[in-house]
């Protein structure tokens with residue numbers, strides 16, 4: 001049954017989540033009127049057990065329950081194609097114009113008007129972004145690529161004669177558009193007049209990642225596959241470590257060169273080193289920083305002390321990098337062989353990850369959903385960002401970190417878009433730029449230049465000395481990792497924050513600081529505290545295993561990018577936070593009420 005639905009989805013080039021109830025109805029009607037009749041599955045009302053419209057924070061998705069041959073009921077999230085919806089929208093516009101002429105005395109209700117407007121606006125938002133890409137140029141081959149984004153990693157630089165393709169080995173930046181690594185790979189492939197292949201190497205287990213993270217990533221990768229198909233670019237999901245599978249792929253497909261993206265973290269850096277060593281000696285490999293706006297190695301050549309020392313370095317270079325993206329275009333050279341069909345369902349079933357931490361329902365994976373979250377941020381929350389972003393009871397944050405972490409949306413796209421609202425929400429825009437560019441790039445800088453980025457040894461000398469001095473201080477409360485994980489402390493705010501993270505996969509940014517500092521206070525040593533904070537952060541937060549996370553824990557527990565404060569027990573000179581301070585900042589009781597009674 002799943003395969004049949006797969007056919008249906010392929011047939012419709014499924015890619016767009018219906019953003020409103022109305023779009024969903026149109027998409028459904030459209031599917032029916034196309035009279036799709038696949039042998040074992042027919043999209044008819046008889047076969048639906050139910051159609052649910054599930055409206056989460058900012059958008060709606062539909063869930064269809066199918067009954068097939070009296071077999072068990074399955075639930076599926078179905079996405080519909082842009083083309084279907086666009087056709088229906090065009091038809092709808094024509095119809096409504098006609099209706100308006102026919103029934104001028106019978107105007108639509110206010111509710112209907114509202115739905116219609118938001119449909120069109122939503123379409124506009126995505127369309128405007130693709131139009132701005134197309135305005136840059138038709139194809140990356142016409143575009144002057146800023147080579148400072150690129151580092152050649154291999155000894156050889158030139159492609160061998162007669163090669164048959166270029167590979168973009170996708171890793172941190174899991175999207176097609178707005179991706180400088182993808183664009184650079186396409187530019188090379190166009191220059192060489194060869195096919196472009198995208199390879200993603202999926203390992204069955206990755207650090208503390210759970211099915212929550214894998215699910216989010218794999219759903220996003222399905223969208224990448226579909227987007228690649230539309231652009232005649234071959235997408236390959238290779239199972240195993242890149243060093244074991246990529247060199248063979250390169251040889252089998254006569255690949256002339258490899259482009260990859262950049263992460264400053266140990267494991268992906270090691271993967272890149274391993275692949276560079278394992279590739280045939282005549283094959284060049286280069287790396288493009290597609291995550292940062294100013295490439296990490298250009299922003300600063302050294303470990304920076306804090307935001308104040310990197311801020312100007314980044315701002316002074318921004319104009320050279322914060323430019324509109326050209327589009328990844330339909331690739332004119334197709335490979336002789338089609339890529340292997342990917343059986344996503346059985347691959348997901350074969351993963352050996354922890355399945356006790358499941359997917360969350362508020363964050364739909366994929367680039368399109370990421371853009372929709374960006375849209376809702378700009379239109380609904382940016383106006384409050386400057387004033388309310390430290391209040392966990394307010395809806396003021398961008399909420400984009402899961403998509404940014406998995407590279408499903410580009411920070412550069414977020415900034416280009418948010419900046420358009422400067423005249424309306426100047427302070428919000430400035431605050432967002434500070435967080436998403438300066439603080440985020442500072443985190444990459446720390447992990448890139450400090451190999452102990454997740455250890456107490458990576459802290460400044462004043463902090464290490466001070467923490468050591470207070471290591472044996474008596475702790476009033478001591479909790480095990482299990483008690484912390486279950487939110488079983490004496491502190492109702494801490495427990496509520498832990499529950500928020502465990503259930504929703506994203507703890508509010510302000511609470512993350514309080515949460516980590518209390519772990520320092522309630523565990524046996526700074527080393528144990530740091531390990532525990534990183535473990536829990538990476539296990540539950542969708543944006544975990546990120547430079548921002550390591551730096552966030554290091555900032556809270558060992559004063560990275562901070563200064564020394566008044567000395568006190570356990571904390572030494574590390575900045576202290578307490579419950580009373582939180583009460584002065586926001587309505588703690590209201591936050592606690594929201595999560596009280598929620599079971600982990």
Ligand SMILES: Cc1cc2nc3c(=O)[nH]c(=O)nc-3n(C[C@H](O)[C@H](O)[C@H](O)COP(=O)(O)OP(=O)(O)OC[C@H]3O[C@@H](n4cnc5c(N)ncnc54)[C@H](O)[C@@H]3O)c2cc1C
Pocket residue numbers: 389397398399400401402404405432435436437439440443507508509510512513516537541543544545546548549550551552553555556
């Ligand atoms: C203990 C602790 C753990 C953290 N763990 C993570 C993590 O695992 N992954 C993660 O992405 N961030 C982490 N952060 C940083 C920050 O809390 C999150 O980036 C933010 O809460 C994400 O939500 P948002 O996208 O709605 O952020 P917004 O407030 O809307 O900010 C916009 C963007 O700016 C960046 N940003 C915001 N705050 C910071 C910061 N302090 N440092 C670096 N970049 C920042 C992020 O990319 C974020 O998406 C952690 C912070 C602390 C103190």
